[in-house]
Amino acid sequence: MERRVGLTPEVVKRLAAGGHAIVVESGAGLDAGYADTDFEEAGATICEPGSGWSGDLVVTIDRPSTDVTVSGAVLGLLRPFDEPEAMRDLAGRGLMTFAFEAVPRTTRAQVVDALSSQATVAGYQAVLEAAAHCDRLFPMLTTAAGTIRPSKVLILGAGVAGLQAIATARRLGAIVSAFDVRAAAADQVRSLGATFVEVGSEPQDAAAAGGYAREVADDAQAKILEGLAPHVAASDAIVSTAAIPGRPAPMLIDRSMVERMRPGAVIVDLAASTGGNCELTEPGETISHGGVSIVGATDLVSRVARDASAMYARNAAAFIELVTGEDGEFVPNWDDDIVAESCITRDGEVVHPRIKESQP
Secondary structure, three states: OOOOOOOOHHHHHHHHHOOOOOEEEOOOOHHHOOOHHHHHHHOOEEEOOOOOOOOOEEEOOOOOOOOOOOOOEEEEOOOOOOOHHHHHHHHHOOOOEEEHHHOOOOOHHHHHOHHHHHHHHHHHHHHHHHHHHOOOOOOOEEEOOEEEOOOEEEEEOOOHHHHHHHHHHHHOOOEEEEEOOEOOHHHHHHHOOOEEOOOOOOOEOHHHHOOOOOOOOHHHHHHHHHHHHHHHHOOOEEEEOOOOOOOOOOOOEOHHHHHOOOOOOEEEEOOHHHOOOEOOOOOOOEEEEOOEEEEOOOOOOHHHHHHHHHHHHHHHHHHHHHHEOOOOOEOOOOOOHHHHHHEEEEOOEEOOHHHHHOOO
């Protein structure tokens, strides 16, 4: 269940002061802790549920379903690279769409990078989930009943979510190690006080892939699994975050590796929605295999909807300010790289080059 809301009263107030007319569907913010009156006091107009799709620009979390009529442009987390066919459907409906997933990974674009802000929440929440399922305490405790050694936590993937997971696990007192195929990740991992796991594979220069990891060849994949195996077996908790946009999540933990872990250990797989980094992950489910808990939750960000919504809404507001004029009118500047590159569909066509190339 999605609990986040696209705009918060704080951001509505900011946008209303800039001349924008804001309409919010009744009840849209309740699951994030915001009542209709909060939005009204901030300057929004409340409309009936399901009738808020007629603005010049509609801010949403997920893409619009086929049963709603949209008359304006749409901004949201649309999953364009994972589900390109759905983008072609949106184009067929004549919609202009902007996807946060397509925002360029540049310094200037950071303020509108909702993908990163939500990944930050996911990394934090994943560690709390791991701590809740693990049968051991994370920090070292010295008590009259003896000393409890700290848990060993392994983070797979050191992007935004992974780095936040490292920081969170460290705050909880765990001994943390991490792995990533990207060359730049090693220094980032060490800067947070964690140990970088070396597996003997050739590190990637991710600059050419917009900062993301790329798929590896079969021989390199085998070497990665072999190198990770002893670290996986020694871990009390694992948080896996590795993802490749538009591709299935890379498999980093196979069945045999899970079976070498001790009963009571836990794996939290943040890549569950795109196939999972663990061979045994079941999206949306928590299962046990040989006493090892494997958490495939796909709603971790929604579980902390208030702060996740606050971050998302600020990203949305920054984007809105890029595509509107001084009087609040919707006038996208197609010469702006953030606006142009984040646009997926326009004038009845898919305009994003990467998705156009994937057309059959």
